[in-house]
Amino acid sequence: MVPGKSTERMRKVGPYGVETLPDVCAAAVGRTASIDVPAAPAACRGALTERARLHWSRGDGGDPAALAEEFLAAHGLPLHDLTRPVTGHHGTGACGAALYLSAAAGALLAGAPTAGPEPAPTLPDLAVVVYQHGTAPTTPPDPPAPWRLGEWTESWTPQQHAAAVDAIRAAIGRGDVYQANLVGHASAPYTGDPLPALTRLGALPGARYGGVLTGDGWAIGCASPETLVEVTDGHVITRPIKGTRPATAAGRAELLASAKERAEHIMIVDLERNDLARIARTGTVTVDDLFAVRRWCDLWQAESTVRATAADGLGLADLLRATCPGGSVTGAPKLAALTQINNLEPVGRGASMGALGWVAPGRVDLGLTIRTAAADGRRLHTWAGGGITWDSDAAAEVAEAAAKTAPIRATLAGR
Template identity: 70%
Template structure:
């Protein structure tokens, strides 16, 4: 569905725009000019539809290789959110189990223009009315471990090489969830920290991972794969782990293949391989893969090539998506999708790991990890819990 006026979130007051990648110089003067929302049940091609919507609002997304400048009298840009289910739909794969947050659309694009005067300040920190109940997992640790074993069996049969398995948890709340979600942007390493809101839903992101970035005709992705506690021992273990390095390089190869679909022939390169960086109390391995975009590549083609992200699906991607749809009992909702900014001459979307969503009465979080033949089920369950812990703790803070 498309909402073409500035009232897509009429139940919410105007506030500073907190979308990852929004130009800092414009943040205090942006107002909503148009909104597009799509659910997997709506049908059609969401990549083509959202590109057509943004182009209709004056954003140059039909050919991302063309230079374009920021104009104060034109659209500043747009927030763009794409769920993992929408990404799967774009590549003709199963969308997976139903989302536990049905109010949240699977694609949201919000176009912003410039106001004549600054808008109001952000919402105040959560007050005494904020309460978050206990987390309820969608599967038990044993069920999670059994899913890991099922992936190992699929690898043994030669069906896949790697599959990312993700779990979900929800907790009831009272009060306004938006300040709690906004706090996630302050987590260390949250390169894509920010929020987005709609009628009956909100999302908050603390992701460190670049799904796809485009600037000056060059496209970049920065897959993250490999995790250890952020201690000196943990760093040494991550660098020395043959299992983690093999898992990581497999995804780097997948991302090279994804970029090659929209790149000039021979331009794909690995700029950095297996660099260890910190997110909260975890070390994570990150690589940088880049390419020159082929002439005429637009937003729709880029989304089809990059969504859903390889580091949260597996290899081969389509076979991994089939396994995910069969194994995960709850949809990925706001997790494992894309969230960021599309503006004239630039695009920057983060992968929605370390991301939470709110509906009318519950907060939702997702976490998981890549499974290979060498994966230990109990260790994979513990790793997912470690990734979710900082997000849960900050959401609970009063």
């Protein structure tokens, strides 16, 4: 543990499992997994075992960004200067770490309110899992219980969702906000082991950040295509996604021709440029591939790439404070949008709209947890939404959220 006052706020817990994180396949305790991904360090091509773990929730107090950086440093992974060249192994046996940060923790870092009740309160708001090279002894798994997923219960009705869209449009009309992202939640009871279902989720086409993170009584499955932030050799990249249409020829043409979608997208790109400018060398922020159309499952989505050169001495904590929560799932201005979100969404965002990925000295790769589900031991939870602008149509926004969550629910059910 890290000495000092902040140590009291940390809760180091026993090892659980992390399976197939972005660009890295890590072994759950008691199992091994091969790593054969080009982006993974050559030394990681083998098996990893869990070395240490930190869980943190908002009720514990403190700064989650600082706690994560301190915990990693205490376990041989110094990320206080991401611009420093990394040569050879770190000398401590630690290879890298999984990092998860909830949307609520990101809002806390931004100074925004988070009053909505969390639908899956057993999930931590921060999880850091440190790995080292090695082979853990294998334990035969117990026979899985039959998987059954019950009916989904929505946190709001389509009419309530539409009313929230109209409320955002009214706030835009008053000048309170330029756009805001609204997210709905649903849950369903289940029986059996949820991990196979969550693992299927991570295998969906276009899931750049597909994987499963597990803990004591909870699990998160991610099929996200969106990069929240990536840092390699001092270069910072974010890839915001805004704009969605069915993955047909007509849908692609409609997305490219939509003035509304392009305006919404460019507004978020500008927000991300400003976020990176807070942690970048002056004059280095650029935009590549503006409004490029990519495919995720049966949807087209518009993506841009914003990159910059990190300011001298940029550490993980400041990186998280500048980029969390992601602009594409909040809105502009970010703090005003978060206030609207807090007032209108009936429940918290749980595991969605946060960050999940892999960190190591000199390298950070965190996905934005859209297209994400979570299990809390009793129920599965999903979230989906979209950005609201003055030109938004309430019925179309409700339909877009349903289109985004349909592949998630079908995959979880085994279809």
